[in-house]
Amino acid sequence: MSNSFRYDVVVVGGGPAGLSAAMTCARHGLSVILLERGRFAGAKNLFGGVVYTESVLSLAPDLFSEKRLPFERPVTEEGWWLLSEDGVVKITHTEKGLYEKPPRAYTAFRARFDPWLAQKAEEAGVLVIPKVKVLDLICANGKVSGVLVDRPRDWESSELAEVRAPVTIISEGVNRLLTQKAGLIPRDFTPEEVALSVKEVIQLPKGEVEKRFGLSEDEGLAVELLGEATLGFPGSGFLYTNTTSVSLGVGLFLSDFAEKGLKPYELLENLKKHPVMARLLSGGETLEYGAHLIPEWGLEGLPRLCGEGVMVVGDAAGLVNPLFREGTNLAIYSGIMAGKAAVFAHEKGDFGHETLKLYEEAFRESYIYRDLKYFRRLKKFLRENRSLFADYPEIINRVLHLYLSAQGRAKEEVFQEIFGLFRKRRGLTGLLRDFVKTFRFFKGW
Amino acid sequence: MKPLPKVNIDDRIFTLKYYVDEEYVHLKIKNPKICKSCLEKPCLSFCPAGVYRLDRQGEITVGYQACVECGSCRVACPYLNIEWDYPRGGYGVAYKFG
Numbered sequence: 001m002s003n004s005f006r007y008d009v010v011v012v013g014g015g016p017a018g019l020s021a022a023m024t025c026a027r028h029g030l031s032v033i034l035l036e037r038g039r040f041a042g043a044k045n046l047f048g049g050v051v052y053t054e055s056v057l058s059l060a061p062d063l064f065s066e067k068r069l070p071f072e073r074p075v076t077e078e079g080w081w082l083l084s085e086d087g088v089v090k091i092t093h094t095e096k097g098l099y100e101k102p103p104r105a106y107t108a109f110r111a112r113f114d115p116w117l118a119q120k121a122e123e124a125g126v127l128v129i130p131k132v133k134v135l136d137l138i139c140a141n142g143k144v145s146g147v148l149v150d151r152p153r154d155w156e157s158s159e160l161a162e163v164r165a166p167v168t169i170i171s172e173g174v175n176r177l178l179t180q181k182a183g184l185i186p187r188d189f190t191p192e193e194v195a196l197s198v199k200e201v202i203q204l205p206k207g208e209v210e211k212r213f214g215l216s217e218d219e220g221l222a223v224e225l226l227g228e229a230t231l232g233f234p235g236s237g238f239l240y241t242n243t244t245s246v247s248l249g250v251g252l253f254l255s256d257f258a259e260k261g262l263k264p265y266e267l268l269e270n271l272k273k274h275p276v277m278a279r280l281l282s283g284g285e286t287l288e289y290g291a292h293l294i295p296e297w298g299l300e301g302l303p304r305l306c307g308e309g310v311m312v313v314g315d316a317a318g319l320v321n322p323l324f325r326e327g328t329n330l331a332i333y334s335g336i337m338a339g340k341a342a343v344f345a346h347e348k349g350d351f352g353h354e355t356l357k358l359y360e361e362a363f364r365e366s367y368i369y370r371d372l373k374y375f376r377r378l379k380k381f382l383r384e385n386r387s388l389f390a391d392y393p394e395i396i397n398r399v400l401h402l403y404l405s406a407q408g409r410a411k412e413e414v415f416q417e418i419f420g421l422f423r424k425r426r427g428l429t430g431l432l433r434d435f436v437k438t439f440r441f442f443k444g445w
Numbered sequence: 446m447k448p449l450p451k452v453n454i455d456d457r458i459f460t461l462k463y464y465v466d467e468e469y470v471h472l473k474i475k476n477p478k479i480c481k482s483c484l485e486k487p488c489l490s491f492c493p494a495g496v497y498r499l500d501r502q503g504e505i506t507v508g509y510q511a512c513v514e515c516g517s518c519r520v521a522c523p524y525l526n527i528e529w530d531y532p533r534g535g536y537g538v539a540y541k542f543g
């Protein structure tokens with residue numbers, strides 16, 4: 001086979017995880033090919049989304065010398081909006097620190113951020129090849145030595161091309177098909193282990209993002225939407241401001257969509273029609289709709305991160321923290337760690353599990369793994385405490401309404417009504433139980 | 446549960462850019478008989494692109510051209526009756542924003 005199909009490292013998937021791994025290897029002098037099935041890196045990817053600056057700086061230290069940053073707005077205000085059927089209680093936070101340079105986080109689009117990252121990877125020497133789907137791994141005796149792609153080997157033959165490398169890094173995203181083929185995880189995920197999210201990018205008339213959300217040109221809002229946004233099902237919506245548009249989305253466990261017969265786009269429409277949201281979005285035009293899964297299998301579903309000649313990074317391993325909107329950054333960090341292990345393996349000239357496990361070891365020392373452990377009961381907690389989504393946003397809205405409209409009434413009655421509300425919706429023991437459970441969960445017990 | 450507002454999913458799909466692969470159908474029903482006996486037919490609701498629909502005879506049709514490749518139907522069809530693959534390299538949905 002011709003030399004041109006042999007590399008030091010082959011990376012499958014041009015999301016942040018793969019691009020970071022590839023870049024790390026190339027910067028250490030390895031020859032790296034990255035295969036991406038989309039028309040360009042980012043073409044298949046969709047997120048909320050907020051990108052944390054620190055993770056991007058760890059790849060591109062000269063980020064702020066760029067003529068045009070690959071982001072929309074810095075995030076200067078964030079928090080939660082608790083939606084009742086027709087009202088909202090907003091809990092958002094801002095402070096001077098959020099205005100300091102560089103900003104901690106930015107809103108962004110994946111079809112713009114990923115291509116930018118891909119360009120950085122190319123500048124580092126990575127050969128980025130889009131429009132190529134990896135069909136399978138080349139495996140012999142449990143050892144991975146490259147991949148099979150959906151392109152003919154050359155013009156004359158119809159035989160499929162192989163790309164060989166002593167190290168294969170799988171960064172295929174949430175649908176972890178190759179990770180399974182590599183034997184790193186024994187089974188597919190279930191609909192209980194992923195969230196399905198839909199999103200619309202809604203363009204607002206000129207100057208309206210600033211006006212409606214109380215922002216200046218270099219300020220941005222990022223809020224999670226709870227309660228009515230998900231009809232009280234475990235999950236959340238999100239509203240992030242972009243330069244001239246907003247990203248509005250909602251996600252639930254896939255199993256809830258399937259079992260309740262809910263159409264994701266109708267759930268999103270319900271959110272758009274919420275009286276508070278409808279006012280904020282009026283006159284808006286949907287520029288793009290889309291959908292994507294989020295891996296939420298957590299520690300339970302964590303694959304082995306490396307095998308013989310192979311490693312898995314990012315969403316394919318399930319490295320997200322939905323409570324803290326972390327995913328892109330974890331993809332980047334895991335990519336860098338795996339990249340370093342690949343470099344080490346090439347220095348040693350050994351590509352077995354014993355060598356690549358440098359990645360697994362670094363991972364186990366990182367906060368990503370600590371968090372996975374800490375939040376290992378997240379899914380169970382969310383499922384068993386539906387009232388956090390179904391009752392509390394509604395109760396909190398009612399309570400504030402009663403309190404704020406108490407003028408002209410005996411306040412004793414108002415307070416009785418407020419207490420009655422809690423008692424009716426949750427009962428006193430229910431309240432106590434919810435409190436204790438939530439406390440225990442956040443203590444990591 | 447309260448009824449949700451109706452949406453014509455085609456209006457949403459319309460905002461998306463696709464490079465449709467006319468030569469390769471990447472989603473197939475493995476066994477149409479199983480669909481007939483599948484009472485709930487959840488694919489009609491959970492698929493975010495409305496790929497699965499009923500024709501006049503009450504049979505499931507697969508409009509693979511609209512698929513956004515999320516992977517939901519791969520695992521959420523209760524009978525795992527969908528033969529699932531990505532489109533060939535370069536084909537399928539291409540987000541402009543994402």
Ligand SMILES: Cc1cc2nc3c(=O)[nH]c(=O)nc-3n(C[C@H](O)[C@H](O)[C@H](O)COP(=O)(O)OP(=O)(O)OC[C@H]3O[C@@H](n4cnc5c(N)ncnc54)[C@H](O)[C@@H]3O)c2cc1C
Pocket residue numbers: 012013014015016017018035036037038041042043044045046047048049050051052132133134135171172173174197198199249251292293294313314315316319320325326327328329331
């Ligand atoms: C609705 C939503 C909101 C989110 N919000 C946030 C947020 O606000 N902040 C945040 O940090 N994270 C967020 N995330 C999570 C974040 O998007 C992911 O964690 C991150 O993109 C994972 O990166 P990755 O590189 O591992 O995978 P991906 O970005 O999914 O990349 C995988 C790549 O592999 C390619 N690929 C797959 N299979 C093959 C194959 N066989 N051959 C060739 N190429 C292949 C794909 O085309 C894709 O480009 C969100 C996710 C969703 C769905």
Ligand code: SF4
Pocket residue numbers: 474479480481483485486487488489497505521522523524525526527
């Ligand atoms: S859910 Fe599966 S078995 Fe049921 S109708 Fe849809 S494709 Fe057929």
Ligand code: SF4
Pocket residue numbers: 472491492493494495496497511512513514515516517518519
């Ligand atoms: S992959 Fe997603 S969008 Fe495509 S048909 Fe399946 S559920 Fe629908």
